[in-house]
Amino acid sequence: QVQLVESGGGLVQAGGSLRLSCAASGSIFAINAMGWYRQAPGKQRELIATITSRGSTNFADSVKGRFTISRDNAKNTVYLQMNSLKPEDTAVYYCNVDLKTGWGLPFRNYWGQGTQVTVSS
Numbered sequence: 429q430v431q432l433v434e435s436g437g438g439l440v441q442a443g444g445s446l447r448l449s450c451a452a453s454g455s456i457f458a459i460n461a462m463g464w465y466r467q468a469p470g471k472q473r474e475l476i477a478t479i480t481s482r483g484s485t486n487f488a489d490s491v492k493g494r495f496t497i498s499r500d501n502a503k504n505t506v507y508l509q510m511n512s513l514k515p516e517d518t519a520v521y522y523c524n525v526d527l528k529t530g531w532g533l534p535f536r537n538y539w540g541q542g543t544q545v546t547v548s549s
Contacts, residue, residue, distance in 0.1 A: 442549050457527070458528055464522070494512045521545055
């Protein structure tokens with residue numbers, strides 16, 4: 429059984445920073461890619477950042493230059509450092525992890541519970 433626990437969300441003023449974390453625990457054999465999504469009220473969930481097992485990263489244009497994604501493989505954790513936050517960054521942020529629980533099993537997609545980020549003007 430696998431669980432992804434997110435933390436680090438909250439209320440910040442425009443221009444401020446937050447650091448989100450997402451820790452995977454349970455029966456984990458291997459982890460492939462990790463990523464972060466966000467969903468604002470009434471909008472589609474959007475992919476904002478990914479990081480591969482080799483450390484290659486990609487970012488949505490809306491967050492390039494402001495957000496950084498990183499991972500700690502020893503802790504099965506992915507982070508999202510958010511700087512220069514804007515009101516339009518307000519959303520629920522979800523981590524997503526591709527992992528498998530055994531050598532003979534396929535990779536599967538797991539989601540965190542979501543954490544609220546609110547940026548005031």
